[in-house]
Amino acid sequence: xxxxxxxGKQLFAKHGLTVSDGKAVTTVDDAVAAANEIGYPVVxxxxxxxxxxxxxxxxxxxxxxxxxxxxxxxxxGLDIKGHVTRTVWIEHASDIASEYYASVLLDRSAKxxxxxxxxxxxxxxxxxxxxxxxxxxxxxxxxLTGLSKEAAVKIATDGGVDEDVIEGVGDALVALYKVWIxxxxxxxxxxxxxxxxxxxxxxxxxxxxLDNNAAFRHPEHEGLGDAANAxxxxxxxxxxxxxxxKLDGDIGVLGNGAGLVMSTLDVVAQHGGEPAxxxxxxxxxxxxxxxxxVELILSNNNVKAVLFNIFGGITRCNEVANGLIxxxxxxxPSVPFVVRLDGTNDVQGxxxxxxxxxxxxxxxxxxxxxxxxxxALAKEx
Amino acid sequence: xxxxxDNDTRLAVAGITGREGSFHTLNNRAYGTNVVGGVNPKKxxxxxxxxPVFADWKExxxxxxxxxxxxxxxxxxxAQSALExxxxxxxxxxxxxxxIPAHDELKLYNQVKRDFPNTRIVGPxxxxxxxxxxxxxxxxxxxxxKEGNVGVVSRSGTLTYQIGNELAQKGFGNSTIVGIGGDxxxxxxxxxxxxxxxxxxxxxxxxMSGEIGGSAEEEAAEFxxxxxxxxxxxxxxxxxxxxxxxxxxxxxxxxxxxxxxxxKAEALEAAGIRVGRTPTQTAEIAMELIGAPA
Numbered sequence: 001x002x003x004x005x006x007x008g009k010q011l012f013a014k015h016g017l018t019v020s021d022g023k024a025v026t027t028v029d030d031a032v033a034a035a036n037e038i039g040y041p042v043v044x045x046x047x048x049x050x051x052x053x054x055x056x057x058x059x060x061x062x063x064x065x066x067x068x069x070x071x072x073x074x075x076x077g078l079d080i081k082g083h084v085t086r087t088v089w090i091e092h093a094s095d096i097a098s099e100y101y102a103s104v105l106l107d108r109s110a111k112x113x114x115x116x117x118x119x120x121x122x123x124x125x126x127x128x129x130x131x132x133x134x135x136x137x138x139x140x141x142x143x144l145t146g147l148s149k150e151a152a153v154k155i156a157t158d159g160g161v162d163e164d165v166i167e168g169v170g171d172a173l174v175a176l177y178k179v180w181i182x183x184x185x186x187x188x189x190x191x192x193x194x195x196x197x198x199x200x201x202x203x204x205x206x207x208x209x210l211d212n213n214a215a216f217r218h219p220e221h222e223g224l225g226d227a228a229n230a231x232x233x234x235x236x237x238x239x240x241x242x243x244x245x246k247l248d249g250d251i252g253v254l255g256n257g258a259g260l261v262m263s264t265l266d267v268v269a270q271h272g273g274e275p276a277x278x279x280x281x282x283x284x285x286x287x288x289x290x291x292x293x294v295e296l297i298l299s300n301n302n303v304k305a306v307l308f309n310i311f312g313g314i315t316r317c318n319e320v321a322n323g324l325i326x327x328x329x330x331x332x333p334s335v336p337f338v339v340r341l342d343g344t345n346d347v348q349g350x351x352x353x354x355x356x357x358x359x360x361x362x363x364x365x366x367x368x369x370x371x372x373x374x375x376a377l378a379k380e381x
Numbered sequence: 382x383x384x385x386x387d388n389d390t391r392l393a394v395a396g397i398t399g400r401e402g403s404f405h406t407l408n409n410r411a412y413g414t415n416v417v418g419g420v421n422p423k424k425x426x427x428x429x430x431x432x433p434v435f436a437d438w439k440e441x442x443x444x445x446x447x448x449x450x451x452x453x454x455x456x457x458x459x460a461q462s463a464l465e466x467x468x469x470x471x472x473x474x475x476x477x478x479x480x481i482p483a484h485d486e487l488k489l490y491n492q493v494k495r496d497f498p499n500t501r502i503v504g505p506x507x508x509x510x511x512x513x514x515x516x517x518x519x520x521x522x523x524x525x526x527k528e529g530n531v532g533v534v535s536r537s538g539t540l541t542y543q544i545g546n547e548l549a550q551k552g553f554g555n556s557t558i559v560g561i562g563g564d565x566x567x568x569x570x571x572x573x574x575x576x577x578x579x580x581x582x583x584x585x586x587x588x589m590s591g592e593i594g595g596s597a598e599e600e601a602a603e604f605x606x607x608x609x610x611x612x613x614x615x616x617x618x619x620x621x622x623x624x625x626x627x628x629x630x631x632x633x634x635x636x637x638x639x640x641x642x643x644x645k646a647e648a649l650e651a652a653g654i655r656v657g658r659t660p661t662q663t664a665e666i667a668m669e670l671i672g673a674p675a
Binding site for chain 1: 487543
């Protein structure tokens, strides 16, 4: 789960990083009140989960109440690359002497946490990594012992930060690592980490992603993220314990097993179709589960045809077929379905489907054949 | 031969008393796997259809000489159970559980590597390991597969069955099928398993099935071109996956420009490894590489 800037900053503050005082608000009046309380100049920042907020006009400096009102008015509701701004973060504007970059992430290749630091802050770090790799300091951390203050200070020193803030930057790195570990983050990034003219080390932005698999031990994380901009079908699927990812096409796809569903999307695309979604039904074969899945797929109005790709292992195809029939009789979908049943009891499953003679439901044996058929059906309708 | 599991496997199962755990354990035993025990601190002294249940891994290993552990316990406790199995001296720990926090996997991997270097972990979030005709450890539906000369290693369960079934329809059998799992920190990587297949005299061809996320396929490509003499055919899933979205598996995510299916297929092809564009095509390439099975 990706966090909004202000949510990330709250986690930063909890673990000892310095952030500016601020307030998250959702109305213009509240924005003005917050700005008056914090004291000018303030920054009005759009809270959306997409980069390039500044360029899109989503980050503005306000010197007085009139400007705060004007900016809040413009930014609330602003659509930034499809993300509608529903919350703005108002914080006291910071003076900047230097801008650094710091992050902690999981290096899947090394199977270790990776701390990255650069004195080239405030810009795209991938660009720094590409053009001036010597300015990006990287350190793998042993997750069993953690990041020591000595190691953090060495990163700051190697990075070439000013002598007088080496300690402060070291402390900030240790705190950032603590955020990463204790909040079960997959990414904790500060860009920029600034040095103020008063030589304070401060996180001016926050990018934090949390591991969904660790949610059970973080009840306090409930409600974080940008629920308002989440796809409603994805949200509903998650509530039902299903993984649904909305895509741009018109062919609904359901399968059992994440790898098989990804592969199904690819095969549909290879036959000239465009998938409308990823949906992993897991091992479920009963009518209630199939019905849930069909409802999710059809709640996307772009869907013109649906492909079910089932490879029965433990799941038996005859049971899946019966589940489908019960669900279809109940839902009476208006778009065609191609149902590919292969694996355990597949012949039986296809016979059951054919005997039921549901209108607009076609049984298929192979994945390629099913993909070809569903693409043709989507083009006809 | 085959790799990892065979007639010498002595399997014990944590989570044996749960619904899934008992179902699959008994399935594994019915297949012929030597299941010697189970672990559940609350049900020590009981048995599951004749399989004795012990209080902890240490006791289980002492009483049964188990050399293989299968972990079915829920996500909050799975990594700890795997660690205790390693601590008890189990050589192979197969973690089926899906949904383990990435940090738990990370600590488990590093601790086992440091303190119990003779233990190998496979998984988490994997379907297990099947050596047809010898032993089945996990949830792979064994009836589709017969003994043969193709080794399969995959990040996905049902996709493994799909590709394995396509191979079976062409008459191929398998030395061993290894699911390494779809999580960000797998205990065994493609390289670890491919290295074993390279040394296995039963394996003539290696099929690897990867997917988006991370760089394990790219690393495998490099390893294969430098170290593997046997033919390898690859399949990659997720060409149509959008950036920044987890596609079911915790590890299946394209981050920025990293971890795309295209980059993986290109890296493999640049290393001289053929990549099937569909599961069917992957099986066809296998046939071209080693000919129709006798």
